Amino acid sequence: MVELILDQFTEAIRQAIARQRPVRIRGSGSKDFYGGAPQGEVLDTTAYRGIIDYAPEELVITARAGTSLVEIEAALAANGQMLPFEPPHFGPRATLGGCVAAGLSGPRRASLGAVRDFVLGVQIMDGNADQLRFGGQVMKNVAGYDVSRLMAGSLGTLGLILDVSLKVLPRPKAEATVQFECDEAQALQKMNRWAGEPLPISATCYHDQVLTLRLSGAETAVQAAQAKLGGQALAAGEDFWRGIREQSANFFRGNAPLWRLSVPSTAALDLPGKCLIEWSGALRWVFTEAEAGVIRAAAEQVHGQGTMFRGTAKPQSVFHPLPKPLMDVHRRMKRAFDPHGIFNLGRMYSDF
C-alpha cells in the first residue's frame, strides 16, 4: 500500500520532469494561504500517512508526511508528551509534512524552540524522484550536512518530504496563565527581563495594554513563580493560547493585510496599524495597509524582516527579499535538490 503511493509520487515527479510542468505539493491545504501563489498540478500527500515508530522513552516519533497533526498530538498526549514547538494547525486536517515545510511554530517557540530545533531526520523524494534519507532517530548526529533541518521552512521547494522524525518532550505537569496591565514599552522590558531570570515562562503575548504570560513546569514551581510575579490569573488559559496559536482570537479578525515581523526581542517598532507581540518581543503581528516597502524598511531598521502572512493583494515578494549573494546561494541550492525546477514553483520566491 505504502509502496504503491510512493510509486505514484515517483511517477508524478517523472511526468512533471518530462512535461516540464511544476508540481504543487499539498497536504490538507490548511496553509494554502501562506507564501507565494501555488502553481502546478497538485501532488496530494494525505494518503501517505501513519505513525511509523513512536518510542516515548526515546523521546522520538517518526511519521509519514500525510499524518495529521491531530493524530500525532493525540498519540503523544496519551503518553504525557507533546510537540515542543506547539505548531499552529490552521485547519482540522493539517499534516506533519505541511507543518515541517511551513516551519511555523507556536507560543512555546521562544522558550523551547522552533520546528527546526526538533527535526531529527527526514526521508525525501528529490527532484530526480530519488528517495533520500538524512539524519535519523537519534538526538545527536553530525554525519553529513544537516539536510533534515534545512527542510523545515523550505515550503516544499527542495523536495517532497516523505517522513519525518521529531524529538518530543514531556508535557509540563502544570500550567498557569497570568495577566498584567502595562504599555508596550513596559511589556517589552518585562518580557525580556523575565526571560533572563530563572522563571518557568513558556509563552508571552502582549496586545492592547495587556501582557499575558504562561508558566509551565512542576506544580510547586508554577505556584512559586505566580506568587513571585503577581498579576491576574486567567482561568481560561488554554483557550487563550489556542486562540493566539490558531489565530482565532479576536485580534486576528480583520481584513487588512496581516504582516508577520520577526525582529530582535527588545526592538521598538513604529508602524501604523494594530499589533500583537509574541515570543518575548521577537514576533510582531501587525495588521496594516502600509506599503510593503515601508513595512520592510521599518523592520530592517531594527535588523528584522517581514512576511506578508495573510492578505488578498500580495506584494511582489511575500517573504522578505534577500541580498543578492544570499539569493544566489539559494538558487544554487534549489538546483542541487531540484535540478529541473519542478517543486512548488513561486511558493517562496518568484523563481523557486
Add this chain to the structure above:
Amino acid sequence: MLLSLAKFSRILHLDPLARTARVQPGVRNLAISEAAAPHHLYYAPDPSSQIICSIGGNVAENSGGVHCLKYGLTVNNILALRVVTIEGEILEIGATALDSAGYDLLALMTGSEGMLGVITEVTVKLLAKPERAQVLMAGFDDIEKAGAAVAAIISAGIIPAGLEMMDKLAIQAAEDFVHAGYPLEAAAILLCELDGTNEEVSEEIKRVHDILQSSGSTSLRTASDDAERLKLWAGRKAAFPAVGRLAPDYYCMDGTIPRKRLAEVLARIRDFSQHYGLRVANVFHAGDGNLHPLILYDANKPGEMARAEAFGAKILELSVEVGGTITGEHGVGVEKIDQMCVQFQPKELTLFHALKAAWDEQGLLNPGKAVPTLHRCAEYGAMHVHQGQVRFPGIPRF
C-alpha cells in the same frame, strides 16, 4: 594553505536584556559564559573541552556537551553567523530575531565542518542561569538495569539537565584519578543532574530518587551541596584523561544509538574487544544516546594502532546497524570518512556533493573532508569483500 582564526578572539557585543552575545569565532566556549556570568546568564552547550575549544569550531562541528538533552546542541543555541564565501562574498545568516527569511542556512552551516564557508562572527543565545542544580549518583551491578533506569526517568516526564553513564573500566579509571567517591564494585554508574527553579528541583530530585531506588540500584547518593556535586562531576569530566592513564594511547569513538539498544551494543562491543585483544572503557551521554567507547592500545606495539582503528570502525558500523549514526558530536573529518559510505547511499552522498558545489564549486574549502567521493566508497566496500587481500591481513575482520 592553513587559514587560522585563532586571532579572531574578541567578544564584540553582549546584550544582557536581549540575552545575546556576538563573538568572533576564536573566542573560547567557556569565555562566553564567563563574560555573561555577571548578568546571571550563560551559554548552554558545554563540550568537555569547553576551557579551550572555540565557538567557531563548535559551530563547525555542532558540538554538544553533557547538558544537551535538555538545552540542545550548538545548532539550537546560536542565532546568527557572518560567513565569508569562497567567492569573497559576506553573508549574514540567521538573525538576532528568532526567524529569518529563506532557507535555514544557519542549520546547514552548523556542523558543516568548514566545507561551505568561513565563519567570521557568531551570535549566540544566552540563557538564565538555573536557580539550583543538584546531582544524584546511582551504582548498578548490571549495565542493563542502568539503561532501564534512564528509560524510566524519561518516561516519568523528567528531562534531566545531565544524564551520564560510565562502565566499570571507566569508573575505576576515574576513581583512581580524581577520587570522586564512585562505587568501584559497580558495573555501571549513572549521574543524573536536575536543574531549574528551587521548587522544580526539589520535586524532581525526590521523584528521580524513587525511580533509581526501584530500578535496582546497588548504591544511591544525592549530592548535598555544590562541592559534592562538583566532585561527582569531576570524575566524569576527567574520564578521558583518566582512561588515558591506563594505556599509552586511547582511541575515542563517538557513535550515537537509540538508547533502547544500549545493552545489546555494549555486549557486542565486549565481543569486539575480545576479538581484537584490546580493552575498551565506555562513557555514555545516556540521555541522548551518544556513546564514547575509548579503545586502549599502545601505538608502539606493531599492529596495535591498526587494530584499534579496525575495532573503532566496527563500533561505528554497529551504531549505524542499530539505527544510529557514526558521529554524534565529534564530526567526520578524514578519520570517519569511510564510515560515511556505510551510513549513506550513493545518491545521498551525491546530493551532499551538489550542496558543497552550490557553495564552493571548485572544492577549495577543507578538501577531502566530511563527505567521501563515490570512488572512495567503492574501494572501501571492496576492502570488506576481499578479506584476504587487504593491507593488514593479520587483523581479524568479521
